[in-house]
Amino acid sequence: VxxxxxxxxxxxxxxxxxxxxxxxxxxxxxxxxxxxxxxxxxxxxxxxxxxxxxxxxxxxxxxxxxxxxxxxxxxxxxxxxxxxxxxxxxxxxRLKNPRIFRGDQWLDTGWDNAMALYAGLTKKILDNDGPSALFFDCFDHGGAGGGFENTWGTGKLMSAHCRRRSRPQQSYTTA
Incomplete structure (x- = not known):
């Protein structure tokens, strides 16, 4: 909520x-x-x-x-x-396009390319090392898990133990 x-x-x-x-x-x-x-x-x-x-x-x-x-x-x-x-x-x-860090600079890329890279890298890690090898950079501004709302797509992958204090029954499953 x-x-x-x-x-x-x-x-x-x-x-x-x-x-x-x-x-x-x-x-x-x-x-x-x-x-x-x-x-x-x-x-x-x-x-x-x-x-x-x-x-x-x-x-x-x-x-x-x-x-x-x-x-x-x-x-x-x-x-x-x-x-x-x-x-x-x-x-x-604000960013209007996804960005990829290549060499020493951030470059704009398309959504299809960004999602393919993200999904491909995530799949490779899961296949080779399992869910415990995934790490995420996220934040919570202190408002009952609001940071996880801001990174909801990533938040769903984070952990089965990642819960919002205002809805403890809601948990996120790993990929």
């Missing part, structure tokens, strides 16, 4: 109204909103451009009904919108 959020997307050239029926959040901004009634920060918004060149505003806000975060945001979750790719935002720094 992870923190719950709602994602909203609307045309960058349109704005909603102040009445609850006029905006996607369903919040009445015609009067003072009570303290802690909704969590909204600048980091929860962004303007992105899709492949066709159309610009969209996005907002990702905590879900008040979620039993994990009860409408509050985590440090990482409260900034999800800012991570979305925008040519002028922090998302521009």
């Amino acid at each position: 992870g923190c719950g959020y709602h994602a909203y997307k609307w045309d960058a050239n349109k704005e909603g109204g102040r009445a609850a029926s006029q905006n996607g959040l369903g919040v009445d901004f015609t009067q003072q909103v009570p303290p802690l009634a909704i969590t909204m920060t600048k980091a929860m918004t962004n303007t992105i451009t899709d492949k066709s060149g159309k610009r969209w505003n996005i907002m990702i806000v905590p879900d008040k009904e979620c039993v994990v975060n009860s409408g509050l945001s985590s440090t990482r979750g409260g900034k999800m919108a800012s991570y979305m790719y925008a040519h002028d935002g922090i998302g521009r720094e």
